[in-house]
Amino acid sequence: MAGPRSLWLQEALRAEEGVESQELLEDTRADVCIVGGGYTGLWTALRIKELEPGADVVVIDQDICGGGPSGRNGGFALTWWSKVSTLINRVGEEEAIRLAKASEDAVREIGAFCEREGVDAHFHEGGWLWTATSPAQIGAWIPSVETAAAHGAHPYELLSAEEVQERTGSPIHLGAAYEKTAAIVQPALLARGLRRVAVEKGVRIYERTPMVDLDREDGVVHTPSGRVSADAVVLALNAWATKIPELARAVVAVASDMVATAPMQEKLEESGWTGGEAISDCRLLVHYYRTTQDGRVAFGRGGGRLAFGGRVNSNFDYNGRQTRELEEELVTLVPAAKDVPVTHAWGGPIDRTPDGFPMVGALPARTKIVYGTGYSGNGVAPSLTIAKILASSALRRDDEWSGSPLNCGVCAKFPPEPIRFVGGLVVRQAVRHKEGREDQGKSVDPVTKAVAGLAPQGFFRARR
């Protein structure tokens, strides 16, 4: 795969001298074949081994495990409380609250997994600051706060402008909802740690092994140099799921880009941002930023390039223009980063669904073929929950996970191409324009507002 590896993956691979990687070079059989070696695929493999230790599980990835967004993301491990209203629309109140609570457990489970298995993924429970960086964003969190409260949950603490500025060292923050149950991780160390533990538990992993065809009748995954015949197939493909005909209109691939500074620990300490909080604003083209264990700032933005016809290519790995824009925006949001060089830049695809929430389901087939995708930019912790559904479904278990109303497949679709691509460009431009004006405290004309309102929901921001 072309493109530079992320800061995270470079660091994780450096720490891994001597780890063996193999491609599939012959035909093989397995109880379950998982396609995709990111968090979803690897958590599913581990969950299957937990439920049925004797199960023979194969994972294949076209790249290396963690080569996709699981090794490139911002490392925010967040819950589903910010989207609880969407979740209620999807699955009803009772299940939504159960899943929101499960998403809190998922954050803690990552920490427990790292502790138990000796995976040093820099897990740090510093919480999440959901901030406003323009007057238009103030209070965007209120519907989620109130909906959670109506169900007896109080995941957020509201912070004044002064409080959030003191915590972040940045005067741009005009208020925030602080969620304590949130953590940051070094994402690639987590992905590669999952890989290591999966291998130790007997999962067979084949890297640089793309699925080139899938025989749905007989459950055979074809790769260039071998086939995997399985009783069940799990498609954990993230944005590459757009290649599956049934999913092609249910997910769009939208780039998210990141930069990281050189270590700047002293400047962070001077500024007061020392709590290791995950921070994001309330834009649809969301900015997200956090510190790293070695004192860098990693800073990203969502809502970048779109894929025509769902083609995820190397354009998603790096973009010079986005990087230059990010360098400018970084200093506006994190003034302490002024004059600190940016040393790394990378990007990756986000699997955006119309309502910004993942979908899990099964393809029509004689064999069991299940899929989980559509995290819409929040997959680090939720992939654990989705993996529970996938594992139970693949094993044909009848339990609270396979029986979750979330396990109901595609629930909304984007328009077909070329309307989707062209419409997407127009809507994204309107969102850029609207949010650019809002950042400057300016008014937005009604047409721009209306067109921007057609955007699929971002992860943190429900349509208002």
Ligand SMILES: Cc1cc2nc3c(=O)[nH]c(=O)nc-3n(C[C@H](O)[C@H](O)[C@H](O)COP(=O)(O)OP(=O)(O)OC[C@H]3O[C@@H](n4cnc5c(N)ncnc54)[C@H](O)[C@@H]3O)c2cc1C
């Ligand atoms: C820049 C960026 C920042 C992000 N920040 C955050 C964040 O801070 N917090 C958060 O919660 N989420 C974030 N996300 C989203 C998060 O990274 C994903 O939701 C999560 O990694 C999804 O895991 P996954 O296993 O489903 O997908 P992936 O990690 O993409 O794994 C899918 C795998 O499938 C493989 N694959 C695809 N097609 C084939 C094929 N035909 N054959 C074999 N293998 C195939 C790919 O190589 C890939 O490794 C971010 C994403 C990006 C791109």
